[in-house]
Amino acid sequence: MASAFYSRYIPPKKGTTTGASGLTAPSPNPDPAPKAPPPDEGNKPKKKPKKAKELELDTKKKSKDLSHNDLEDNSVFQEKVQGVDVDSKKTELPKVTKSKGSKRKRTEEEHEHESTQELQRHKRLLQKYQRSSAHTAPTETIQPAQPVEEDVPLQLEREPQGIQPLPQPEPEPEPKFNPTFSSLPSWLAKPVHVSSSTRLPFTDLNIDPKLTERLETKGFKHAFAVQAAVLPLILPGPERWIGDLCVSAATGSGKTLSYVLPIVESLKGRHAPSLRAVIVVPTRELVSQVREVCELCATGTGVQVGIAVGSQSLATEQESLIEIDRIFDPKAAELLEAKANKIYQKGLEDYSPELETFLGMIPGHVPSYVSKVDILICTPGRLVDHIKSTTGFSLDQVEWLVIDEADRLLDDSFQEWVDTINNSLYKERAFDRLPLSDQMRVIIGEPPSQKAIRKVILSATMTRDLEKLSTLKLRRPKFVSVGLEQGQNGEINGSGDPEATLALPSTLNEWVVPVEDPSEKPLYLISLLKDRLLGALDRPRVDLDASNEATDLSSDESSSDSDSDSTSSDSSSSDSDSDSTSSDSSNSSDSDSYSSDSSDDSEASRKNVKDAISSRTHGPTVLIFVSSNENTTRLFHLISSIEPSLASSIGTLTKQDGSADRKRILAAFKSKRISVIIASDRASRGLDLLDLDHVINYDIPRSLESYVHRVGRTARAGKGGQAWTLVTNTEAGWFWNNVARSKDILRGEKKVDRQRVKEEDLARRRESYADALVKLEEAVTGKGR
Numbered sequence: 001m002a003s004a005f006y007s008r009y010i011p012p013k014k015g016t017t018t019g020a021s022g023l024t025a026p027s028p029n030p031d032p033a034p035k036a037p038p039p040d041e042g043n044k045p046k047k048k049p050k051k052a053k054e055l056e057l058d059t060k061k062k063s064k065d066l067s068h069n070d071l072e073d074n075s076v077f078q079e080k081v082q083g084v085d086v087d088s089k090k091t092e093l094p095k096v097t098k099s100k101g102s103k104r105k106r107t108e109e110e111h112e113h114e115s116t117q118e119l120q121r122h123k124r125l126l127q128k129y130q131r132s133s134a135h136t137a138p139t140e141t142i143q144p145a146q147p148v149e150e151d152v153p154l155q156l157e158r159e160p161q162g163i164q165p166l167p168q169p170e171p172e173p174e175p176k177f178n179p180t181f182s183s184l185p186s187w188l189a190k191p192v193h194v195s196s197s198t199r200l201p202f203t204d205l206n207i208d209p210k211l212t213e214r215l216e217t218k219g220f221k222h223a224f225a226v227q228a229a230v231l232p233l234i235l236p237g238p239e240r241w242i243g244d245l246c247v248s249a250a251t252g253s254g255k256t257l258s259y260v261l262p263i264v265e266s267l268k269g270r271h272a273p274s275l276r277a278v279i280v281v282p283t284r285e286l287v288s289q290v291r292e293v294c295e296l297c298a299t300g301t302g303v304q305v306g307i308a309v310g311s312q313s314l315a316t317e318q319e320s321l322i323e324i325d326r327i328f329d330p331k332a333a334e335l336l337e338a339k340a341n342k343i344y345q346k347g348l349e350d351y352s353p354e355l356e357t358f359l360g361m362i363p364g365h366v367p368s369y370v371s372k373v374d375i376l377i378c379t380p381g382r383l384v385d386h387i388k389s390t391t392g393f394s395l396d397q398v399e400w401l402v403i404d405e406a407d408r409l410l411d412d413s414f415q416e417w418v419d420t421i422n423n424s425l426y427k428e429r430a431f432d433r434l435p436l437s438d439q440m441r442v443i444i445g446e447p448p449s450q451k452a453i454r455k456v457i458l459s460a461t462m463t464r465d466l467e468k469l470s471t472l473k474l475r476r477p478k479f480v481s482v483g484l485e486q487g488q489n490g491e492i493n494g495s496g497d498p499e500a501t502l503a504l505p506s507t508l509n510e511w512v513v514p515v516e517d518p519s520e521k522p523l524y525l526i527s528l529l530k531d532r533l534l535g536a537l538d539r540p541r542v543d544l545d546a547s548n549e550a551t552d553l554s555s556d557e558s559s560s561d562s563d564s565d566s567t568s569s570d571s572s573s574s575d576s577d578s579d580s581t582s583s584d585s586s587n588s589s590d591s592d593s594y595s596s597d598s599s600d601d602s603e604a605s606r607k608n609v610k611d612a613i614s615s616r617t618h619g620p621t622v623l624i625f626v627s628s629n630e631n632t633t634r635l636f637h638l639i640s641s642i643e644p645s646l647a648s649s650i651g652t653l654t655k656q657d658g659s660a661d662r663k664r665i666l667a668a669f670k671s672k673r674i675s676v677i678i679a680s681d682r683a684s685r686g687l688d689l690l691d692l693d694h695v696i697n698y699d700i701p702r703s704l705e706s707y708v709h710r711v712g713r714t715a716r717a718g719k720g721g722q723a724w725t726l727v728t729n730t731e732a733g734w735f736w737n738n739v740a741r742s743k744d745i746l747r748g749e750k751k752v753d754r755q756r757v758k759e760e761d762l763a764r765r766r767e768s769y770a771d772a773l774v775k776l777e778e779a780v781t782g783k784g785r
Ligand SMILES: Nc1ncnc2c1ncn2[C@@H]1O[C@H](COP(=O)(O)OP(=O)(O)OP(=O)(O)O)[C@@H](O)[C@H]1O
Pocket: 219, 220, 221, 222, 223, 224, 227, 249, 250, 251, 252, 253, 254, 255, 256, 257, 459, 460, 685, 686, 687, 688, 712, 716, 717
């Protein structure tokens, strides 16, 4: 059986028998005796014994063959063969009984004797081999040689010991797994990327030179990146894209002009107004901001701009949107008259304003409704109101549909309006509402061509939710994403994730202010406002450095475990306009958040704050976000009580405010009569406050998207800005993991830094804070002292 072991290393030669015989060394005996056949080959015809020289040659030949055939380790094998030779010389060969003449038959005993001797010889060989193996495989434990038995081969069949594999070349590194599949369609998975630093002169775009001049007088010297990317795709020209557009670009990057300008360019020069463009945005403030941009572009073009928001009565709005004319049409008049008679007989249940209008007309005439506006800017709710209840309001002629802040408007809470608008956009049109070419088709018996409506969908936090986007019935969509500079391999400025979908303005600096004791959060805010941000209001500029030094020496006091919050904990009446995505802000520990980021008061950071403030020609301005309308008012009272000097500089924006109040506050802010606004999330979308220096998240935002929109109220149009977020110990884990270090946000080389409020700044205000809380309680409960 030992032959089985060797046969692993010695390939059998064609025409020869395998087994122990294959390894037999040449015998020193000139007339060697024929060897005993291996037990399994006893029946094979015996060969004539070879002469010593022949055997020597044979062995050499085998050795040569083996050196060719052994793929594992030639040198080891050579050693093995030599070892066998040497050993065989020392080995006493078994004595055989000679008999003269012809072949002799062996008896059973002789066979047995020879087999035993053969086995012993092989055992010695094996031991020798094992010893030699010990040299080549020092790490393996060599077992003492075991007596060779019939069932031992199992052990011998193990992996050959001491046979080292030939050194192999380094395996080819596995190529990085790049899935060729995606659950997203390619237009969504692979957007057209445009660097946010791109600029293009307006004169290079195919727009009216008069408009270029007007933009320049407004300070718009060149097109921003999003405008440089989108305008050529929409304006007439060689790069025009025949299909819809989805645009993702940072807050304050100039998205509004990128769609308003081409709409106005395409609608100017038409003789009679008709509703050709509908722009849907989520809030009233945005409606009036977009109207300003529309009016800037439309001046002198004859294009009429209208708005639809809930701030005025529906009837007033209807009058502003629809003009009632009359046309002479006796046939139609007859039909209307019959209808009116029916209603008169049935009662007033089927009252129709159209019939009412008709009844007041001279005979033979019917009312005709004409849109007074070419572009309508509206909130979705009010648009639905007009579709459902304004006689003559129709989307038949609409060529453009823009949805700004699309991720918000496609949110679950806003869904229904999309169905209503789709039904209205694609409903069958009356013959006289069809374009001339379609009227011709109808006349020759063909259906009118499918209505082509250009759709532009935009947001700073653009959804890639296919299900939501599909409700918009987009045709040949293209996704344009404006973000940080991309390297050749798609990397963003050497850092960041190319898959990231949210971009912050590159001119924004972000800070976290750790709040050790949540019950003292208002003190942290006041210290931040008075000692840091608004310091320039009542202190000479040189104090800015002093205040930053104070931060360097910030307190290292251990944090409080309490997470009560005197002003922010009540979220029962959160602002319904705020982002619906909620976050669990108390789920993770922040143990490493406080230790890992140690670049707090870097020289560059201080310089940024200083530059931002000292570059102003006015005092610094601040927008503070809280989680609900109630908290807005409560915080205002608290600040005014603790720090009365601030009271006159602060205004509030809540959902309950009427539009007149809102306008008053925004006007006061723009004219710098107030420098601080406290607002709920309602103000986080789209609000374009001129030269806003700081955003403070007094209450942390509920989602990453909400954070992006809040802090995006500053650092707009390429200007600098600072965002500060007050974070308690229980909120820190969530905030650092999901916002400050989120891979979904492109920050390039930038990081969120930490700024601590000095303990002594808190200490000196504690007394007035306690008094303020007592006063507030008295005011709420109505109890006097
Ligand atoms: N080409 C330009 N040159 C100078 N200023 C510009 C230009 N385009 C837009 N702006 C200004 O940039 C500011 C931000 O523009 P806009 O409100 O359109 O940004 P946005 O991308 O819609 O922001 P958000 O996502 O927050 O709504 C506005 O004050 C606007 O007047």
